[in-house]
Amino acid sequence: MPNASNEELNAIIDKWKDVKGSLVMMLHAVQDKFGYVPRGAAMEIASRAKIPLAKIYEVLTFYHFFKLSAPARHQIAVCTGTACYLKGAQELIKALETELGINAGDTTSDGSFSVAALRCLGCCVLAPVMTVNGKIHGHVKPADIPSILREIAKGDEQNAR
Amino acid sequence: MIKAVINGQQVEVARGTSILDAAKLANVKIPVLCKHADLEATSACGICIVKVKGSAKMLRACSTLVEEGMEITTHDPEIVAVRRTVLELILSNHPKDCLVCARNQDCELQKLSADFGIRDEYFPSIVDRRQHKFDDSTKTIVIEGSKCVLCGRCVNVCQKHQNVWALSFLSRGINTKLSPAGEINLADSPCVKCGQCSNHCPVGAIVEHDDTQKVWDGLRAEDKYPVVQIAPAVRVAIGEAFGYPVGANLTKKLYAALKRLGFKAVFDTNFSADVTIMEEAGEFVKKLTSKPRELPLITSCCPAWVDFLEKYRGDMVDNFSTCKSPQEIMGVLSKTYYAAKEKIDPSKIFMVSIMPCTAKKYEISRGDDMFSSGYQDIDVSLTTRELARMIKQAGIDFEKLEDAQADSILGHYTGAGTIFGATGGVMEAAVRTAYYMVTGREMPSLELKEARGLKGIKEAELDVAGAKIRIAVAHGLANVDQIINQVARAKAAGKEPPYHFIEVMACQGGCVGGGGQPYGVTNELRKKRAAGLYEDDRQQKERCSHLNPQVQLIYREFAKAPNSEIAHRYFHNKYKKRAAYIK
Numbered sequence: 001m002p003n004a005s006n007e008e009l010n011a012i013i014d015k016w017k018d019v020k021g022s023l024v025m026m027l028h029a030v031q032d033k034f035g036y037v038p039r040g041a042a043m044e045i046a047s048r049a050k051i052p053l054a055k056i057y058e059v060l061t062f063y064h065f066f067k068l069s070a071p072a073r074h075q076i077a078v079c080t081g082t083a084c085y086l087k088g089a090q091e092l093i094k095a096l097e098t099e100l101g102i103n104a105g106d107t108t109s110d111g112s113f114s115v116a117a118l119r120c121l122g123c124c125v126l127a128p129v130m131t132v133n134g135k136i137h138g139h140v141k142p143a144d145i146p147s148i149l150r151e152i153a154k155g156d157e158q159n160a161r
Numbered sequence: 162m163i164k165a166v167i168n169g170q171q172v173e174v175a176r177g178t179s180i181l182d183a184a185k186l187a188n189v190k191i192p193v194l195c196k197h198a199d200l201e202a203t204s205a206c207g208i209c210i211v212k213v214k215g216s217a218k219m220l221r222a223c224s225t226l227v228e229e230g231m232e233i234t235t236h237d238p239e240i241v242a243v244r245r246t247v248l249e250l251i252l253s254n255h256p257k258d259c260l261v262c263a264r265n266q267d268c269e270l271q272k273l274s275a276d277f278g279i280r281d282e283y284f285p286s287i288v289d290r291r292q293h294k295f296d297d298s299t300k301t302i303v304i305e306g307s308k309c310v311l312c313g314r315c316v317n318v319c320q321k322h323q324n325v326w327a328l329s330f331l332s333r334g335i336n337t338k339l340s341p342a343g344e345i346n347l348a349d350s351p352c353v354k355c356g357q358c359s360n361h362c363p364v365g366a367i368v369e370h371d372d373t374q375k376v377w378d379g380l381r382a383e384d385k386y387p388v389v390q391i392a393p394a395v396r397v398a399i400g401e402a403f404g405y406p407v408g409a410n411l412t413k414k415l416y417a418a419l420k421r422l423g424f425k426a427v428f429d430t431n432f433s434a435d436v437t438i439m440e441e442a443g444e445f446v447k448k449l450t451s452k453p454r455e456l457p458l459i460t461s462c463c464p465a466w467v468d469f470l471e472k473y474r475g476d477m478v479d480n481f482s483t484c485k486s487p488q489e490i491m492g493v494l495s496k497t498y499y500a501a502k503e504k505i506d507p508s509k510i511f512m513v514s515i516m517p518c519t520a521k522k523y524e525i526s527r528g529d530d531m532f533s534s535g536y537q538d539i540d541v542s543l544t545t546r547e548l549a550r551m552i553k554q555a556g557i558d559f560e561k562l563e564d565a566q567a568d569s570i571l572g573h574y575t576g577a578g579t580i581f582g583a584t585g586g587v588m589e590a591a592v593r594t595a596y597y598m599v600t601g602r603e604m605p606s607l608e609l610k611e612a613r614g615l616k617g618i619k620e621a622e623l624d625v626a627g628a629k630i631r632i633a634v635a636h637g638l639a640n641v642d643q644i645i646n647q648v649a650r651a652k653a654a655g656k657e658p659p660y661h662f663i664e665v666m667a668c669q670g671g672c673v674g675g676g677g678q679p680y681g682v683t684n685e686l687r688k689k690r691a692a693g694l695y696e697d698d699r700q701q702k703e704r705c706s707h708l709n710p711q712v713q714l715i716y717r718e719f720a721k722a723p724n725s726e727i728a729h730r731y732f733h734n735k736y737k738k739r740a741a742y743i744k
Contacts, residue, residue, distance in 0.1 A: 039343060043742065052326035053742060057342035061331040068343070 008033050009041055010048075017049040023059055027066060036067035072107045072114035074152050079129045081120030087127040088142070093117060095142035099149055112156070113149075165231040172227075180211055180222035180233055189235045192244060192273055194251070195312035196223040197361055198683040199322070199669070203313045208247045208273070211235045219243060245277050253284035255364070256307050262365040267680055269363035270310060287335075294340060298348035300370050301522040302359050302676075309339045309366040315358035322669065324639040325469065327352035339366065343744075351472055351741040355465035355638070355667045356519030356544075356676020369519050369677055373551050375541045379511040380423040387511040388499075389419050390428040390491045390571070393582030394517040394672035395545045397693035401679040402549035403559045408689035410697050413564035418552050419515075420565055426499075429567045430514065431574030433491035434581040434590070436715065437462060438706035440484040440732050441587075442594035443723030445662055449599075449628070455480075456661045457648055460587050462486040464524035465667035465676075467736065469638055474645055475738030483733040487581065488514050488521055489531060492538030493731045494571055498719045502570070507536060514542045517582070517675030520667070530734035544677025573711040576607075576698030583691035584636035584671035585612030585619060588664040592623065592632070593705045600626045607704055613695070615670055615684055618644060620660075633660040637669040 012029040016022040026049070030041050037060055046053040060066045076096060080089045093104050096115045100108055107114040121129055126138025132152065140148075162173050167180075167187040174183045179202065184191050195205040202223035210219035214232035219240065227233075234240070252274060259265055293306035311330070316339070319328040327350040331340050341350035359367040380387050391412075400409040412429075419427045441460065448455040461467055461482045470477060485493075492512050500507040514521065525531055525539040532538060543551075552559055567573070577593055580586030589609040596604045611621035612632070617640040623630045635641050647659045668674045670687035673694070703709055720728045 042343075052320070053342040054320065054326040054329035057331055058329050062333050 009044060013045055013048045017045075023049075023051055023056065024063075027056070027060060031066060035071050036069060038070075039068075069107060070111060072111055073156075074113050074133055075116070075131075076113060077116045077118045077131045078104075079119070079121050079127070079131075080117045081124065081127075083124035083127040084120075084129055089117075089128045091142045092128055092130060092140055092145065095145040099145055113152075163227060163229045165227045165229070165233060167233045168235055174227050176226075178227050180213075180220070180225050180227055180231075180235075181209060183227045184211075184222065184233075184235050187235075191222045191235050192276070193223060194269060194273060194310065194363055195314065197314050197363075199361065200314055200317050201321075203317065205311060205313050206247065206251065208244050208251075210240065210243060210247075212237070212240060245279070246283075248273055248277055248279060249283045251310055252279060253282065254287055255310060256288050257286075262308070263368040263371065264365035268365060271364075292338070294338070294344070296347050297370060298346035299352060299354055299523065300348075301354040301519045302347070302352075302356050302367055303370050304339065304347060304367050305365060306339055307366075308364050310364055311337055311339070312363055314361040314363065315339065315367055318357045318361050322637055322639050323353070323355060323357055323667065324642065325351055325353050325355070328358060342742075345742070345744045349743040353465040353468040353472070353638070353667065354520040354523045354676075357668060358676075359519060360674075360676045360678065360680065360682060369544045369546060370522060371547060372522065372541050372543055373547050373554075376513050376543060376551065379513065379540065382511070384509060385511040386505050386509045387424050387513065388426040388428060388495055389424040389513045389515065390430045390433070390488070390495075391415055391419070391515045392430040392488065392517055392521075392672065393434060393579050393586075393694060394675055394678065394690065395515050395548070395582075396697075397582070397673065397690045398517060398545050398678045399549055402546075402553075406689075407686050408691075408693035410693045412697070413566070414559060414562045415515075416567050417562040417565035418557050418559060421557050421562070422551060422555055424513070426568040426571075427565075428491055428495065428571035429574050429578075430487045430491055430516075431578030431581070432567075432571050432709070432711065433494065434462075434487040434578035435575055435706035435709045435712045436490050436494070436732065437484055437487045437581075438577055438587075438590045438594050439712060439716070439723045440728060441482050442591045442598055442706070444482055444484060445591065445595050446598045447724065449595075449630075449661065454661075457658045457663050458482055458661070460591075460664045461736075462581070462587060463520070463666045463668075463672075464518070464527065465520040466638070466641075466665045467527075468520065468523070468739075469641075469667065471736055471739045472741040474649075476649060477645060478736045478738060480648070481736050483729075483735065485530070485732055485734050486521075486524065487578075488516060488524065488542065489538055489734070490732050491571060492525070492531075493534045494715070494719075496534035496536055496538060497731060498715065499571060502718075507534060510536075512538065512540050514539050515545065515548045516542050517545050517672045517678045518542075518668075519544060519676045521677070528734065533731050545675075546677060546679060549679070570711050570714065573709060574701070575706055575709045576701035576704035577706045578709075579697045579701070580694050582672040582694050583613070584615070584666050584669075585609070585634045585664065586671060586694070587666075588612045588632055588634050588662065590706060591662070591664075592630075594707045596623075596625055597705065597707055599628075603705065612664075613691075615687060630662065631660045632662045632664075634664045636666040636671050638665075638667050641665055 016026040030037050042056050078092050104115045104117050130137050170187045172186045191209045193209050204221045204224045209222040211222045212234040296304040316328050320326050396412040400411050416427045445458045459480050495512050496507040521542040525542050577590035589612045612634050619634040633644050651658045673690035674687045
């Protein structure tokens with residue numbers, strides 16, 4: 001599991017396992033540490049806190065907050081709030097889906113990009129807006145998408161060298 | 162008792178009675194879809210709404226308890242209209258392929274749709290908008306997610322009643338789906354294949370894996386020698402598919418029907434149940450008299466329980482009876498002893514078993530021990546429901562069939578064999594023979610009343626030649642933990658176990674309530690089916706397995722003695738700890 005050790009997972013479980021009704025707290029702590037809730041971590045919670053795995057996944061999938069797969073290296077979010085929606089957010093999402101070959105909400109198989117739709121980033125004046133790794137891009141047109149993605153890929157290549 | 166008025170009629174009910182149950186006293190049938198008599202109300206579907214005076218909204222009859230002085234209206238034009246809308250909404254999310262559905266003509270939603278005279282689609286269908294999974298990975302039960310009406314019965318029975326926790330509802334709202342944790346295949350989940358989900362499903366979302374075509378093919382193949390066995394609990398349940406009263410014992414008609422289908426020999430699993438008892442009682446007596454005692458002994462003829470124990474209670478594997486189930490013993494006997502005696506090439510024998518159970522389909526290939534004849538000992542295992550369909554397909558007029566006999570030598574059974582099909586029956590049968598093995602005398606009273614009935618956990622203390630034997634019987638897997646935990650604690654502390662002999666059946670009521678039995682089971686039905694078996698027991702000339710002359714012959718000619726080397730080779734098997742989740 002990336003970015004966190006088994007000791008950290010064990011510490012989280014030890015802290016909460018005997019506190020009744022603390023499954024959500026445990027899952028929050030795990031996602032905080034790992035960036036998502038890996039299946040291995042969910043299984044460890046199941047066996048050590050004696051909570052059926054089915055129950056854990058019922059909770060994990062009930063709340064949108066929890067993520068079941070590792071976050072992509074580059075997280076793209078398109079605002080679909082009222083202003084952005086009217087200014088063509090759907091076309092942006094479509095362009096991203098076509099370009100990356102995934103549906104909104106998914107991650108590319110190499111783990112490099114994810115696309116998500118979210119509501120209002122609070123900069124409606126720049127509509128339509130999307131963020132790449134938290135950085136705001138305003139007045140984006142569908143035709144801009146390929147070049148934005150190329151820029152990111154170029155950055156990755158340079159980092160790799 | 163509290164008084165209330167239902168549709169203008171006074172009723173008096175015990176405190177805690179739901180409006181749904183109270184309405185029955187006023188001769189009113191309130192329609193239900195999500196509520197099942199076995200299960201707690203979940204209020205999922207909303208079709209049972211009623212009006213209660215003083216309440217601004219309609220209330221669900223399944224989950225609203227009657228209160229003193231309540232004035233309830235169960236039917237009026239507005240209520241019927243609301244119910245129709247509820248039904249139309251459910252149907253907008255349900256495929257309309259009833260003609261080719263496994264539950265065609267035996268579906269609770271189809272019946273409601275017929276009763277309400279639904280003729281067109283009022284709401285546009287959203288079936289395609291949900292992402293559904295078709296899962297036949299277990300080859301025992303099949304999940305067709307698209308047909309799920311989200312009533313929650315299967316999840317409830319899997320989690321609360323069976324304590325298996327294989328099924329769950331993932332996500333929420335319109336995206337809710339029925340799936341094991343993490344959308345893995347059922348075969349990779351803790352599923353024990355008991356099939357209670359399929360038995361409680363109101364529609365065709367979970368059904369048995371249909372293997373009838375394999376049987377038709379086997380019956381058609383000219384080079385095959387098709388033989389068949391029927392399990393104890395099948396004989397008292399199959400009649401429900403042909404309009405007989407619940408619990409009618411149709412053993413001899415079944416034999417006749419199976420011969421008509423084309424089986425060259427019809428055997429009775431009750432016979433191999435007698436063999437199981439010889440082995441298991443022998444094993445118990447050996448463990449009882451060894452020093453130190455290696456007790457408790459836990460029964461192992463229920464394959465869902467075997468799977469559960471291997472996955473969840475690996476610590477108890479050593480206490481598990483190594484004896485095979487009657488299904489498997491019959492399989493191996495047909496391809497060894499019977500084949501040799503009748504001079505039939507065992508590779509040609511096509512062995513079909515008719516079981517009240519979906520897990521038996523899993524059992525036939527669960528390990529190398531299931532191939533101890535040198536071939537797969539059982540070729541196909543069918544449920545009661547599948548056999549009923551085959552009899553109908555064959556155009557057999559079941560009611561008019563003349564009684565037939567089972568074939569010698571694997572057909573003659575005792576009362577001990579037949580009660581295997583009810584919870585407590587294996588224990589009762591084993592005690593009858595163990596008593597004889599220890600004392601050399603027959604039990605003064607053969608009927609072990611403490612082991613009978615539908616109480617979740619039954620206990621008794623028996624006196625066998627001065628030794629006090631404590632037994633426990635559990636059915637419905639959620640009832641097992643309490644017993645096994647007590648045993649595990651005693652074992653860890655090096656103390657005398659609280660029980661010496663434990664019977665477990667995964668399904669409530671034992672095999673009469675099995676996952677492969679006709680739909681619509683309730684405790685009332687379980688009782689009647691079991692009563693049919695206990696009556697069969699009373700009518701048998703021999704009521705103890707060791708008195709079965711054909712079983713005695715098997716030991717003389719083939720297996721030598723219970724727990725002999727040959728018996729171990731063919732009638733016993735091993736267990737191992739398994740992971741609950743493979744993925």
